[in-house]
Amino acid sequence: MSHHHHHHEHCDEPSAHTLTLFTPAGVLTKAAPLRLAAKRLAAMGFHVHIDEAALVRHQRFGGDDETRLSALHRVAAQAPGIALATRGGYGLTRLLDRIDWKLIAKSVDLGTHWVGYSDMTALQLGLLGRTGRRSWAGPLACGDFGDEMLDEVTSDCFAEAMSGALEAVGFRTEAGFDGFEAKGTLWGGNLCVLNSMLGTRHWPKVKGGILFLEDVNEHPYRIERNLLQLHQAGVLDAQKAIVLGAFTEFKKSPLDRGYSLKAAIAYLRSVTKTPILTGLPFGHVPTKVTLPVGAKVTLLVQARDVLIGW
Amino acid sequence: MSHHHHHHEHCDEPSAHTLTLFTPAGVLTKAAPLRLAAKRLAAMGFHVHIDEAALVRHQRFGGDDETRLSALHRVAAQAPGIALATRGGYGLTRLLDRIDWKLIAKSVDLGTHWVGYSDMTALQLGLLGRTGRRSWAGPLACGDFGDEMLDEVTSDCFAEAMSGALEAVGFRTEAGFDGFEAKGTLWGGNLCVLNSMLGTRHWPKVKGGILFLEDVNEHPYRIERNLLQLHQAGVLDAQKAIVLGAFTEFKKSPLDRGYSLKAAIAYLRSVTKTPILTGLPFGHVPTKVTLPVGAKVTLLVQARDVLIGW
Numbered sequence: 297m298s299h300h301h302h303h304h305e306h307c308d309e310p311s312a313h314t315l316t317l318f319t320p321a322g323v324l325t326k327a328a329p330l331r332l333a334a335k336r337l338a339a340m341g342f343h344v345h346i347d348e349a350a351l352v353r354h355q356r357f358g359g360d361d362e363t364r365l366s367a368l369h370r371v372a373a374q375a376p377g378i379a380l381a382t383r384g385g386y387g388l389t390r391l392l393d394r395i396d397w398k399l400i401a402k403s404v405d406l407g408t409h410w411v412g413y414s415d416m417t418a419l420q421l422g423l424l425g426r427t428g429r430r431s432w433a434g435p436l437a438c439g440d441f442g443d444e445m446l447d448e449v450t451s452d453c454f455a456e457a458m459s460g461a462l463e464a465v466g467f468r469t470e471a472g473f474d475g476f477e478a479k480g481t482l483w484g485g486n487l488c489v490l491n492s493m494l495g496t497r498h499w500p501k502v503k504g505g506i507l508f509l510e511d512v513n514e515h516p517y518r519i520e521r522n523l524l525q526l527h528q529a530g531v532l533d534a535q536k537a538i539v540l541g542a543f544t545e546f547k548k549s550p551l552d553r554g555y556s557l558k559a560a561i562a563y564l565r566s567v568t569k570t571p572i573l574t575g576l577p578f579g580h581v582p583t584k585v586t587l588p589v590g591a592k593v594t595l596l597v598q599a600r601d602v603l604i605g606w
Numbered sequence: 607m608s609h610h611h612h613h614h615e616h617c618d619e620p621s622a623h624t625l626t627l628f629t630p631a632g633v634l635t636k637a638a639p640l641r642l643a644a645k646r647l648a649a650m651g652f653h654v655h656i657d658e659a660a661l662v663r664h665q666r667f668g669g670d671d672e673t674r675l676s677a678l679h680r681v682a683a684q685a686p687g688i689a690l691a692t693r694g695g696y697g698l699t700r701l702l703d704r705i706d707w708k709l710i711a712k713s714v715d716l717g718t719h720w721v722g723y724s725d726m727t728a729l730q731l732g733l734l735g736r737t738g739r740r741s742w743a744g745p746l747a748c749g750d751f752g753d754e755m756l757d758e759v760t761s762d763c764f765a766e767a768m769s770g771a772l773e774a775v776g777f778r779t780e781a782g783f784d785g786f787e788a789k790g791t792l793w794g795g796n797l798c799v800l801n802s803m804l805g806t807r808h809w810p811k812v813k814g815g816i817l818f819l820e821d822v823n824e825h826p827y828r829i830e831r832n833l834l835q836l837h838q839a840g841v842l843d844a845q846k847a848i849v850l851g852a853f854t855e856f857k858k859s860p861l862d863r864g865y866s867l868k869a870a871i872a873y874l875r876s877v878t879k880t881p882i883l884t885g886l887p888f889g890h891v892p893t894k895v896t897l898p899v900g901a902k903v904t905l906l907v908q909a910r911d912v913l914i915g916w
């Protein structure tokens with residue numbers, strides 16, 4: 297993977313950024329990863345603030361719905377440079393009907409970069425669907441910055457994206473797409489979370505977009521079933537490109553008999569006319585890029601090198 | 607669980623029924639359960655025919671898409687009294703865009719009872735959505751009739767439903783619904799399969815219905831997320847009742863911290879105005895009733911006894 301960036305003469309440096317860590321979904325059962333993440337991010341030059349409810353616990357959630365909704369609204373009202381979720385899990389779809397989208401949109405207009413992945417997909421797609429505002433698909437505080445083995449590419453890419461220096465990401469894909477070019481709105485995230493918003497008023501109706509997807513713990517037949525639903529709902533054919541990130545940690549079954557993620561992708565390529573590219577360094581893996589959700593991007597392929605620029 | 611039936615003077619006896627076993631989705635890795643099912647069903651008086659492609663294998667599927675689609679159309683053209691799927695798995699949503707719905711509808715008009723559950727939900731809901739025709743949520747050949755431990759209630763209920771003798775099923779629910787009464791179209795099946803059709807043209811837009819659901823291997827947060835999607839899509843509030851069957855074989859997580867299926871149901875009851883009843887003997891469990899999908903039914907609760915009649 298390669299980064300492509302361009303430093304503006306007077307752009308804000310990361311040190312100018314206030315960064316708030318908040319918990320919108322799953323519970324943090326330990327405080328240590330949060331403290332390590334805060335320390336690491338501070339060392340990177342961010343002015344780190346930990347939201348007062350970041351460590352609240354309610355069942356499997358980081359506080360009950362009221363607590364997490366209040367945290368989301370509190371962070372939006374403070375409008376830090378960066379609002380970085382502590383972790384994913386499950387919990388944001390519970391809040392979608394009650395989120396004050398105008399408040400979140402206002403924070404974006406004031407400069408807040410909302411960052412995360414996995415369950416954060418629900419906030420990012422809701423924000424796009426309900427307000428057309430951008431957010432950032434990128435690392436999570438505890439899983440990435442709170443991990444002893446923080447990946448340097450993940451960290452650097454995040455810092456450059458937040459400072460505005462990052463203007464493109466590059467990666468290698470399979471052969472067969474040389475010369476392919478597409479322009480459109482970049483959107484997507486976690487496949488299961490994205491699918492769980494289909495048919496609701498929070499769904500962003502993106503046409504001619506570039507849809508990126510990742511997932512974890514999902515058997516290829518479930519990945520295929522979800523993508524097939526997107527196809528049958530007219531979503532895949534309406535995009536200019538589908539870009540697959542990492543699909544990890546699933547268990548094969550003795551029933552598979554040769555069926556695999558590769559077979560699922562081959563099948564999906566046979567049903568949709570939209571090119572499906574693989575290889576995006578994004579998902580439940582240490583090395584992940586930070587991408588602008590809702591931004592107009594250009595995707596270019598030269599030989600096996602893909603560049604997504606904004 | 608109790609059965610309520612009424613014998614018509616001149617109704618068809620089960621012995622008058624031709625019954626075809628066919629494979630629409632997952633592969634049969636062994637022939638023995640199919641043979642046992644055929645033997646058992648023959649002993650019950652059915653004239654059993656095994657479709658020629660029932661044991662074809664392609665990856666995790668019972669034949670490739672062409673093979674399974676042809677089997678489905680072949681069975682429909684033969685219009686047996688009963689078309690009983692051998693097993694579920696995954697595979698029917700792959701066929702939805704290509705099924706000749708008129709042909710399936712014609713078989714129903716000629717008297718074919720299409721029976722199964724789990725992945726068969728896709729066929730049943732597609733049939734209802736695309737043609738308004740009825741089918742039957744009930745056992746599968748291999749998992750039920752091909753199991754050494756065939757449940758008598760499952761077997762008897764299936765036979766009575768097929769003969770036309772069965773006019774209602776009864777079961778016990780939780781306290782708190784005494785006197786509740788609802789009339790509407792009975793529909794539903796496997797929650798994941800049902801959700802995977804949302805937003806597609808195969809989705810049956812049932813209003814004022816009685817929606818029954820079951821699932822297997824799904825953690826309560828995933829059951830909740832799927833039901834929450836149905837809520838956010840306006841589906842739950844548009845029904846007169848939700849009836850939950852068995853949700854089985856999921857693994858608890860150390861992250862749950864008191865979150866459970868019960869907690870998920872309590873949460874869903876707080877978001878939808880539609881009553882959510884539990885206790886339907888249906889799902890990935892040995893004891894399951896056979897229910898008419900797409901039929902107008904009456905649901906009555908007396909104390910804790912629920913009766914669904916058609």
